[in-house]
Amino acid sequence: MEACPAQLTGAELLAWRRGQLQRGGAPADLDWLLDLAGGVGWQQLQALRLHPDQPVPLQRPLLELEQLWRQHLATKEPLQYLVGLCPWRDLELRVAPGVLIPRAETELLVELASQCCADRPPSRWADLGTGSGCLAVALARLWPGSSGFAVDVSAEALAQASPNLAAHGLGSQVECRQGSWWAPLADQAGGLDLVVANPPYIPTDVWQELEPVVREHEPALALDGGPDGLDAIRAIAAGARLHLAPGGWLLLEHHHDQSAAVLALLEQACLTNPCARPDLEGKLRFAAARTAV
Numbered sequence: 001m002e003a004c005p006a007q008l009t010g011a012e013l014l015a016w017r018r019g020q021l022q023r024g025g026a027p028a029d030l031d032w033l034l035d036l037a038g039g040v041g042w043q044q045l046q047a048l049r050l051h052p053d054q055p056v057p058l059q060r061p062l063l064e065l066e067q068l069w070r071q072h073l074a075t076k077e078p079l080q081y082l083v084g085l086c087p088w089r090d091l092e093l094r095v096a097p098g099v100l101i102p103r104a105e106t107e108l109l110v111e112l113a114s115q116c117c118a119d120r121p122p123s124r125w126a127d128l129g130t131g132s133g134c135l136a137v138a139l140a141r142l143w144p145g146s147s148g149f150a151v152d153v154s155a156e157a158l159a160q161a162s163p164n165l166a167a168h169g170l171g172s173q174v175e176c177r178q179g180s181w182w183a184p185l186a187d188q189a190g191g192l193d194l195v196v197a198n199p200p201y202i203p204t205d206v207w208q209e210l211e212p213v214v215r216e217h218e219p220a221l222a223l224d225g226g227p228d229g230l231d232a233i234r235a236i237a238a239g240a241r242l243h244l245a246p247g248g249w250l251l252l253e254h255h256h257d258q259s260a261a262v263l264a265l266l267e268q269a270c271l272t273n274p275c276a277r278p279d280l281e282g283k284l285r286f287a288a289a290r291t292a293v
């Protein structure tokens with residue numbers, strides 16, 4: 001959809017917003033739409049309540065925003081897919097059906113990578129199951145002198161990751177490779193200083209109960225981790241020792257109830273000092289381990 005400037009008063013916009021919420025949906029979602037597609041941020045929206053006569057420039061006509069909102073309510077399609085964008089960390093990433101919408105908690109995987117590699121920045125790293133390429137973009141920006149690999153089995157995912165990397169000027173620093181987990185990295189055996197992965201880890205029966213906005217629209221390939229949710233993590237742990245350089249790190253995101261099982265898999269894979277890390281709510285959602293130096 002093309003941007004088309006439009007202008008109205010604060011009072012008119014707030015009245016429109018009330019009208020849309022009467023159709024249904026969550027205020028936070030509508031405000032997200034106004035921000036990302038309309039260009040009216042949350043703070044600006046609050047200021048309009050104090051200054052309702054102020055003119056509000058809109059990036060798109062209200063009619064277009066209304067169509068997007070109606071479609072979201074009717075089909076439960078995520079607004080990120082309808083708008084084609086998702087904010088994540090300080091980035092704005094392209095997303096489309098077929099690629100997972102990056103989640104806020106995954107931002108912590110970047111912080112964990114930064115902490116683990118503080119003493120020895122990685123020169124070569126990989127992001128397994130890159131999806132939109134969110135982690136690959138963030139890691140490449142963290143270590144501009146490094147080179148990275150963004151791996152995904154899904155062509156649809158790489159069709160978003162590749163332009164996201166290019167849009168941030170990282171097309172030559174990060175190579176996209178298609179294939180299953182370690183298979184596209186056979187030529188990197190023993191050479192990766194860091195591997196991060198946010199793999200599909202939701203047990204199938206839990207995935208089947210997810211909200212329609214997720215289950216019916218986001219790819220099962222990105223979410224469904226098999227009967228116990230650990231199919232992908234088993235495969236990643238099993239190949240880690242072969243592909244990591246001495247002292248190289250493997251960092252994983254996992255489901256809230258998998259910490260002990262994931263640490264056991266990392267130990268079985270002969271990685272040293274597997275440890276668990278919490279998310280912002282204190283739930284153990286991440287695991288880190290490394291090869292012997």
Ligand SMILES: C[S@@+](CC[C@H](N)C(=O)[O-])C[C@H]1O[C@@H](n2cnc3c(N)ncnc32)[C@H](O)[C@@H]1O
Pocket residue numbers: 099100101102103106128129130131132133134135151152153154157179180181198199200201221222223232
């Ligand atoms: C939970 S999503 C994570 C996407 C992205 N890294 C993020 O954090 O938003 C898991 C990703 O793993 C990919 N995937 C699933 N099975 C795979 C496999 N066997 N090999 C490589 N990637 C796979 C999916 O296509 C999906 O993009």
